[in-house]
Amino acid sequence: MTAGTFVLWFVTAVMSISLITLPVSVETQLVSVALVLIAMAIIKMLRLSGPWRLIALALGTAVVLRYVYWRTTSTLPPINQPENFIPGLMVYMAEMYSVFMLFLSLFVVAAPIPPRPPRPEEDPQDLPHVDVFVPTYNEDAGLLANTLAACLAIDYPPEKLKVWLLDDGGTVQKRNSDDPESAQEAEKRYRELQALCASLGAIYLTRERNQHAKAGNLNNGMAFSSGELIVVFDADHAPARDFLRETVGYFREDPKLFLVQTPHFFLNPDPVERNLRTFTLMPSENEMFYGMIQRGLDKWNAAFFCGSAAVLSRKALETTGGFSGVSITEDCETAIELHSRGWNSVYVDKPLIAGLQPATFASFIGQRSRWAQGMMQILRYRFPPLKRGLSLPQRFCYMSSTLFWLFPFPRAMFLIAPLFYLFLDLEIFTASGGEFLAYTLTYMAVNLMMQNYMYGFYRWPWISELYEYVQTVHLLPAVISVMINPSKPTFKVTAKDESIAQSRLSEISLPFFVIFFVLVVAVGVTIWRIYAEPYRADLTLVVGGWNLLNLLIAGCALGVVSERSSKRQTQRVSIKRRCEVEVNGQILPGTIEDVSVSGARIRVFGALPDTLGGGSHGMVRFKPGRPVGGDSMPVDIRNVERVGNGAAIGCQFAPTSALHFSLISDLVFANSDQWSAIQQSRRRNPGVLRGTYYFIKIALFQTQRGLYYLFRAKVGRKEQTAQQLQSAAR
Numbered sequence: 001m002t003a004g005t006f007v008l009w010f011v012t013a014v015m016s017i018s019l020i021t022l023p024v025s026v027e028t029q030l031v032s033v034a035l036v037l038i039a040m041a042i043i044k045m046l047r048l049s050g051p052w053r054l055i056a057l058a059l060g061t062a063v064v065l066r067y068v069y070w071r072t073t074s075t076l077p078p079i080n081q082p083e084n085f086i087p088g089l090m091v092y093m094a095e096m097y098s099v100f101m102l103f104l105s106l107f108v109v110a111a112p113i114p115p116r117p118p119r120p121e122e123d124p125q126d127l128p129h130v131d132v133f134v135p136t137y138n139e140d141a142g143l144l145a146n147t148l149a150a151c152l153a154i155d156y157p158p159e160k161l162k163v164w165l166l167d168d169g170g171t172v173q174k175r176n177s178d179d180p181e182s183a184q185e186a187e188k189r190y191r192e193l194q195a196l197c198a199s200l201g202a203i204y205l206t207r208e209r210n211q212h213a214k215a216g217n218l219n220n221g222m223a224f225s226s227g228e229l230i231v232v233f234d235a236d237h238a239p240a241r242d243f244l245r246e247t248v249g250y251f252r253e254d255p256k257l258f259l260v261q262t263p264h265f266f267l268n269p270d271p272v273e274r275n276l277r278t279f280t281l282m283p284s285e286n287e288m289f290y291g292m293i294q295r296g297l298d299k300w301n302a303a304f305f306c307g308s309a310a311v312l313s314r315k316a317l318e319t320t321g322g323f324s325g326v327s328i329t330e331d332c333e334t335a336i337e338l339h340s341r342g343w344n345s346v347y348v349d350k351p352l353i354a355g356l357q358p359a360t361f362a363s364f365i366g367q368r369s370r371w372a373q374g375m376m377q378i379l380r381y382r383f384p385p386l387k388r389g390l391s392l393p394q395r396f397c398y399m400s401s402t403l404f405w406l407f408p409f410p411r412a413m414f415l416i417a418p419l420f421y422l423f424l425d426l427e428i429f430t431a432s433g434g435e436f437l438a439y440t441l442t443y444m445a446v447n448l449m450m451q452n453y454m455y456g457f458y459r460w461p462w463i464s465e466l467y468e469y470v471q472t473v474h475l476l477p478a479v480i481s482v483m484i485n486p487s488k489p490t491f492k493v494t495a496k497d498e499s500i501a502q503s504r505l506s507e508i509s510l511p512f513f514v515i516f517f518v519l520v521v522a523v524g525v526t527i528w529r530i531y532a533e534p535y536r537a538d539l540t541l542v543v544g545g546w547n548l549l550n551l552l553i554a555g556c557a558l559g560v561v562s563e564r565s566s567k568r569q570t571q572r573v574s575i576k577r578r579c580e581v582e583v584n585g586q587i588l589p590g591t592i593e594d595v596s597v598s599g600a601r602i603r604v605f606g607a608l609p610d611t612l613g614g615g616s617h618g619m620v621r622f623k624p625g626r627p628v629g630g631d632s633m634p635v636d637i638r639n640v641e642r643v644g645n646g647a648a649i650g651c652q653f654a655p656t657s658a659l660h661f662s663l664i665s666d667l668v669f670a671n672s673d674q675w676s677a678i679q680q681s682r683r684r685n686p687g688v689l690r691g692t693y694y695f696i697k698i699a700l701f702q703t704q705r706g707l708y709y710l711f712r713a714k715v716g717r718k719e720q721t722a723q724q725l726q727s728a729a730r
Contacts, residue, residue, distance in 0.1 A: 228314055268359070276560065614638055
């Protein structure tokens with residue numbers, strides 16, 4: 001830093017502190033913040049970027065710091081009133097955590113790296129040898145067949161590409177289990193997957209014992225392979241043909257590169273999106289991380305390994321003894337260790353794989369619990385702020401990534417804070433209604449504006465609050481347990497091939513209904529206190545409004561835990577592929593209009609055979625993008641809809657050989673551009689006001705739906721009990 005730059009920074013800092021600490025009236029505070037909001041709104045509406053983006057964020061930051069100063073100096077209860085001071089301090093600490101995480105987010109994403117351009121064509125002679133690892137534990141053979149077929153279809157010289165299925169479900173330890181049933185299942189799996197790999201052209205590998213979970217499985221794969229680069233795909237993550245074409249070239253440009261990470265794109269909605277029916281309307285929850293935060297981390301050379309859809313340098317991994325396995329999140333832990341040793345990373349913001357998310361809310365919570373516990377282990381064992389070898393920006397970035405998972409604590413405090421006053425008459429926040437309006441509500445408005453400014457095309461207003469709330473209820477005890485005993489958590493595979501045949505309440509939904517009804521009672525207490533204590537009506541209205549906001553989010557969560565039935569596991573992808581459909585010897589020309597891993601919708605033309613209908617069988621022929629040894633796929637016809645001079649046929653694939661899985665892969669996974677198109681179709685920024693209106697509308701509807709599911713479940717249990725009593729009487 002030059003002397004002139006330091007002087008400018010120092011003068012700016014002094015002026016900012018002077019403004020932030022300047023004593024002003026409530027009216028002046030309101031007018032000042034209103035002007036800031038107007039300025040930020042104008043910058044946003046005019047879509048000004050570059051320095052203007054930083055100016056808008058700086059204006060918002062000044063308001064946040066002003067709130068922090070007021071909150072710290074004027075609102076804490078007296079220390080000689082411990083019944084007020086202790087809960088008041090807890091709420092204050094929760095707010096300061098949120099402000100600190102906001103500032104870390106600003107550091108990370110204020111000016112993220114733009115998406116990288118497509119890679120130029122590489123000379124095949126210069127390409128390195130690549131080993132593709134697909135670790136698996138208990139996934140179905142059909143799911144693995146689709147992934148392996150997509151891996152083998154990657155556009156890369158075949159002599160330089162090896163695909164490995166690393167099976168931890170058929171280890172010698174499991175096949176020799178003392179439980180005969182488990183041993184028999186492991187033996188069956190071992191032989192089935194061996195045959196699958198042989199038919200597809202992949203390499204099957206298992207090991208003696210299940211040690212160190214996924215990290216140990218990957219390290220075992222390293223011991224038997226020799227490629228210069230290692231690609232890792234989860235068992236349900238199938239790559240597009242251009243995956244290696246878009247990634248391997250970076251390693252030739254930077255000899256100290258250890259990682260090229262790509263985003264995780266999902267073909268199916270997560271349980272929140274499915275139950276709220278928002279999957280096609282708004283960006284998916286993970287898009288904020290992969291679309292913005294990882295690009296921000298990439299700017300500071302801190303983009304980290306996310307466990308799949310990544311290319312890693314064998315040379316770099318060998319310096320640390322392979323993948324780290326101290327925590328249950330081996331991916332981020334491995335990245336921290338390699339970054340601290342001077343290795344670099346690159347993030348390519350283009351969806352090059354398509355995967356599956358957990359289908360049920362319970363599986364979703366299990367997955368997030370593992371992430372949260374793993375990050376707490378990293379915070380305990382690696383402690384990024386003091387990790388030797390990391391640059392200062394990398395320390396901030398890893399702090400942001402790990403400390404984020406402490407959100408259950410402040411989220412729980414924000415939930416119960418209004419109840420301290422409404423139920424127990426504790427004053428944990430000493431301020432008048434006017435001060436609350438001038439400082440707290442304006443701070444919340446500016447915070448919403450800043451979040452929308454940074455993430456508006458990737459996360460709509462209040463959606464983050466909903467996701468944090470639905471996770472908090474079950475993540476809070478999980479995070480506390482790992483803090484008490486860091487070595488207790490063990491790696492658990494997330495189930496992603498589940499299905500929900502009937503609409504029902506989630507098996508872990510009870511706490512959400514209990515919380516909802518407590519908040520409803522608090523609304524009644526608010527009304528009673530306004531009537532009984534009119535001299536405190538302004539304070540009661542403020543606290544009641546806070547509780548009402550919590551009730552809105554809690555009501556929306558009732559819809560989240562009310563599981564909708566799902567006819568299909570994955571979302572259909574629109575394509576246009578000419579084909580022929582053969583039914584009972586008659587051939588019909590047609591077009592494949594949309595497709596998933598399980599089936600397709602085909603528009604056929606011409607005179608239809610009388611036998612064409614649901615329940616019949618046929619063959620679909622189309623030209624694959626690359627030679628796979630055939631072009632015919634057996635299908636079961638589920639439904640036929642007469643349209644114009646033809647029909648729309650709903651087909652279910654009936655694969656029986658490696659060729660058929662290769663054809664499915666060619667249809668669904670070959671073209672990554674279709675996934676980018678799906679992402680872009682959802683990236684709309686509604687703004688703070690429209691986004692808030694949209695969330696309120698969703699929340700009110702989902703509250704009704706959740707209560708209906710609860711009523712239906714109670715009626716169902718009563719009927720079941722009555723039937724059992726009648727059976728017993730007979």
